[in-house]
Amino acid sequence: MKNISDIIEKFLKNKIELSAEGIIEVQRSTLAEQFQCVPSQINYVIGTRFSYEKGFLVESKRGGGGYIRIKKLEFGSSRSFYESLITGIGNQIPQSTAIDILNRLIDEDFITHYEYDLIKSTITREVLNIPLPTRDEIRSNIMKSALRIIFSK
Numbered sequence: 001m002k003n004i005s006d007i008i009e010k011f012l013k014n015k016i017e018l019s020a021e022g023i024i025e026v027q028r029s030t031l032a033e034q035f036q037c038v039p040s041q042i043n044y045v046i047g048t049r050f051s052y053e054k055g056f057l058v059e060s061k062r063g064g065g066g067y068i069r070i071k072k073l074e075f076g077s078s079r080s081f082y083e084s085l086i087t088g089i090g091n092q093i094p095q096s097t098a099i100d101i102l103n104r105l106i107d108e109d110f111i112t113h114y115e116y117d118l119i120k121s122t123i124t125r126e127v128l129n130i131p132l133p134t135r136d137e138i139r140s141n142i143m144k145s146a147l148r149i150i151f152s153k
Contacts, residue, residue: 004037008045011035012070022072046070052088053100055107081108082151089143092136098123098143110150119146 002010008031015024028039035041050056050070059069075081085101093101102120105111111119121127123142128135 004035004041005045005049008035008037008042009049012045012050016070016072022074023069025067025069027067042068051100053097053104055104078110078151081110082147085147086144089140089147091140092133093140093143094136095123095125095139098139101143105150115150119143 012024012026015026016022028042031042032039046058046068050058052073055073057071057073059071061067061069075084089098089101099120102111102116106113106116119142123139125135128138130138
């Protein structure tokens with residue numbers, strides 16, 4: 001059986017897919033009631049599963065009429081997508097964020113599962129067995145190099 005976080009994530013992604021603009025607005029308290037969980041569980045799901053690296057923009061308005069707006073990011077061209085990824089990677093990138101980017105590349109059909117496995121195998125902390133922050137700097141360079149090749153196809 002799936003855990004509550006998986007169920008909430010699937011529900012929100014389904015709502016986004018069904019929306020004409022790829023944007024939804026939800027209230028924490030309403031979702032918490034619907035899924036019979038605490039509002040912090042909703043915060044956790046949104047914070048971990050709807051990040052920029054995963055292709056989403058999240059805006060939050062707190063207060064009585066507060067809401068959370070989740071927007072699926074769409075790029076007009078592969079060039080703008082590439083530039084956005086390069087900027088997001090910066091000079092250092094942790095393993096979890098790099099894997100989020102790889103997952104997004106699969107979801108957007110930019111890479112195959114084989115390419116995913118190949119790149120992932122080169123960026124793990126087991127392979128880059130050196131201290132931080134050097135490890136995250138090298139991972140950043142590997143990711144940017146792989147992206148240059150992917151987006152030159």
